[in-house]
Amino acid sequence: MNKLRNAARLALTLTLTASTLAVALPAMAQSAQSLPRSAPQAVPLPHSVPDAVDTPYVGTITLDIDASDTVRAAYRVTETIPVAAGTKDLILQLPQWIPGHHSPGGTMDQLVGVQFFANGKLLTWHRDPVEVFAFHVDVPEGTQAVVAKFINTSPLQSSEGRVTVTPDMLNLQWDRMSLYPAGHYVRQIKFKPTVKFPTGWGVASALDGKTQTGDTVTWNEVEYDTLVDSPVFAGVNFKRFDLGKDVSLDVVADRPENLNVKPENVAAYKALVDEAFINYGAHHFDHYDILLALSDKLGGIGLEHHRSSENSMQPKALTDWKEFDWARNVIPHEISHSWDGKFRRSAKLWTPDYRQPMQDNLLWVYEGQNQFWGLVLAARSGVQSKESVLGEFAAYAGNFTYEAGREWRSVEDTTHDPIIANRRPKPFATMDRNEDYYTEGALVWVEADQIIREGTGGKKGLDDFAKVFFGIKNGDWGEVPYEFEDVVTALNTVYPHDWASFLKTRFQTPGQPVPLTGIEKGGYKLVWKEEPNPYEKGRIGMSKGGVSLSYSLGVGIDKEGKVTSTVWGSPAFNAGLVTGAKIVGINGRSYDADDMKAAVTAAKTSNQPISLVVQRGDRVQTIAIDYHGGLRYPWLEKTVKGEAGLDLLLAPRRPGAK
Incomplete structure (x- = not known):
């Protein structure tokens, strides 16, 4: 009986509690809405790093790097920075926006053991809380120079980043292991570089004034922008090939036998140099070094510079010539960048230092047209066969037949992809699109070439645009920026046409047809076969x-x-x-x-x-x-008899070449 009575009381209590909560909850909710709510105000962002001005930095910075530790892949750096009298806060930056990367690609995460000294005493420093690539160093009164010491820890495996050191070779990039003072155009900062390499290694760079004592190499004093633009390849298996016209092919390899390149294959690269000079009609370097790693151990690279380029290919790419025909476009692409991308560069891509963000909108010229020229020059020189180049154009066109993302995203919008995606893998790249300004850009420039050929009865082509636009100021190895209107003006100089509408439609408007017009005007069509091209x-x-x-x-x-x-x-x-x-x-x-x-x-x-x-x-x-x-x-199949427009585009220009 007591158990029943207690159970009844519990049930009544639960019923009353539920009823009370049902009444109370709306009141509680109403009460919460009327409670006071703290509303903080934003703390203003400090802007303690000055913008660059076009004035010289005081003195010359000495940069000493020990690159001999290939086991740990650790570059040990000592940098001595002169300071102006009265300096209290020395701001030193690691490059963040590096030309050619099209995105913030600095490797601050690889810098460790960072310390600063003056007169042998350790200095205090702090990282800028907003611009984290900048160090603020507290400078004691009377200091004439600050010594920075740090280590660049190059990745040991690809999951950590690009590998730049193996037991047999290294790729030294100055932007990863040098700090520069804020507030000056980088062309106004002087450096004196010295590097210690492993014993017996060959060393190549576009830097001038190379002198070597034992394993230590020193170069002339140089402006910082030129230093950053002049990387080093070094290796135990090293060979240099003279390609003429003050251009050399400097090769490091995993194995010495990979350097046994047949004379006729070296001749193809000599022809590449000749074809590039003919195509552009002028050049903007006093000498040029094609730096090449034949390696599957060093991280892959293709990066343009004004007087050199960084390239990598499979170890047997130059010895097994026919097998690797498809894979040899990197050097034609990168050497062409000396004209398209380095000498002439979109005005928004040129920056006074490596802190100011770049704007990528016109990469369909910088990279898209250069992708076009890389393929054209490869075919004209024989670095790649015409069949491989046609196959690559076919692959570009074939890809766009099923790319759903073209309906909502323009080619120009993909120029922002290096910043948006930073080349991370995507779950559905065909809906998102990748950096299509390269490949669709190349196909659009094929169309532009064929429009010019058709309109001039075959007398002119995009070669003439190359001379008008890139071939100016022979011998000048500075930079000449351009805007959209400059591209249009140069095209109209070659052949009057509504180029502004053409470029805006093809590059700035989504939902365009598959870019086959240039191929079809050139006497070919896209077809499908059961075997790969x-x-x-x-x-x-x-x-x-x-x-x-x-x-x-x-x-x-x-x-x-x-x-x-x-x-x-x-x-x-x-x-x-x-x-x-x-x-x-x-x-x-x-x-x-x-x-x-x-x-x-x-x-x-x-x-x-x-x-x-x-x-x-x-x-x-x-x-x-x-x-x-x-x-x-996908394949390209010829639709006309005889020599078609695309055949003429890919034909050699060298006298006597077939």
């Missing part, structure tokens, strides 16, 4: 067991069966096959790359879907892809 075949081969089905199923697959890319709107996408999933079975059999391609081919004559067993995380499911189009790879 020469360029695609080489590129796919580099995946070492991977399968490229982007043009058919809409996926890329690595050698383990993992999906590396999925085309938005493709059969694979519609079936739910996405990046990161792993294909473990095909039509009742375990995954195999050849079986995957065979299944796509077999589906052409079957009404049954392709059945895949797919694992994603801890979940396994069967996916049916209803696709019956077979394997598809």
Whole structure:
């Protein structure tokens, strides 16, 4: 009886409590809305780093680097910075916006052990809280120079960043291991560089006045912008090839046998230099060093400079000439940048120091037209075969036939991608778009060339624009900036046309047709075949067991069966096959790359879907892809007899060349 009475009391209590809460909750909510709410005000951002002005910095900075520790890949730096009388706060910056990167690419995270000294005494410093690439150093009265000591810890593996040191070679980039004083144009700051290298290594750079004592190399005093623009390649396996016209090919290699380049292959690079000089009609360097690493250990690179370029290719790219035909475009592209990108540069991409952000809008000239010229010069010189170059143009065009992102995003908007995405992988790149100003840019410039050829009866082409626009001021190796209107004016000088509307439509307007007009005006058309073209075949081969089905199923697959890319709107996408999933079975059999391609081919004559067993995380499911189009790879096929416009574009210009 007591238990029943207690249970009744508990039930009554709970009922009353619930009723009370039901009444109280609206009142509580109303009460919360009427409570006072603190409203902080923003703390003003301090602007303690001065803007650069075009005045000389006092004295010359000495930069001493010990680059001999290849085991730990640690560059040990001692930098002595003279200071003006009365300086109390010395602001030293690591470059953040480096020319050619198109985004803030500074490596402050690699700087460790940073200390500053004056007269042998350790100084205090603090990092700028807003501009974190700047150090504020407290300078005692009477100080004439501050000594900075720090270490650049180059990545030891690719997951940490680009590897710049291996046991056999290194790529020294001055912007990663030098601090410069704030408040001055970088061309107004003088440096005297010295580097200690591993014993017996060959050393190459575009810097002048090289002197060597033992393992230590010193160069002439130089303006900081030129120093940053003049990287170093060094290695135990080193060879220099003279290409004529004060241009050299300076090669470091993983193995000494990779330097045994046949004379006829060196001759192709001599022809490249000749073709570049003919194309532009002038040059803007006193000498030029093509720095090349034949390596699969050093981090890959292709970066332009005014009097040099950093390049890397597969170890056998110069000895197995035919096999690597598809992969040799990096040097034609980068040497062309000496004219397009370095001497002539968009006005918003030229900056007085490495602190001011760059604006990338006209990269469809800087990179897009240069991508065009890199391919054209490669074909004209024989660095790449005409077949590989046509295959690469075909690959560009083929990609745009299924790129959904072209409907909402213009080519010019992709010029901001280096900043927005910083070249991170994307789940659906075909909807997001990548840096298409390179490849679609190249195809648009093919169209511009063919418009000029058609309008002038074949008497002129984009070669004439190159001379008018890039070939001015012979011998001047400064910079001449340009704006959109300057590009239009130069094109109209070559051939009057509504170039402003043409460029705005092609580059600044989304939703454009697939850029095939230049190819078609040039006497070719895009077709699809079941075998990859020469360029695609080489590129796919580099995946070492991977399968490229982007043009058919809409996926890329690595050698383990993992999906590396999925085309938005493709059969694979519609079936739910996405990046990161792993294909473990095909039509009742375990995954195999050849079986995957065979299944796509077999589906052409079957009404049954392709059945895949797919694992994603801890979940396994069967996916049916209803696709019956077979394997598809893009090619360019000639539509006219005789020499077509695209043939004329790719034909050599050197006297006597075939």
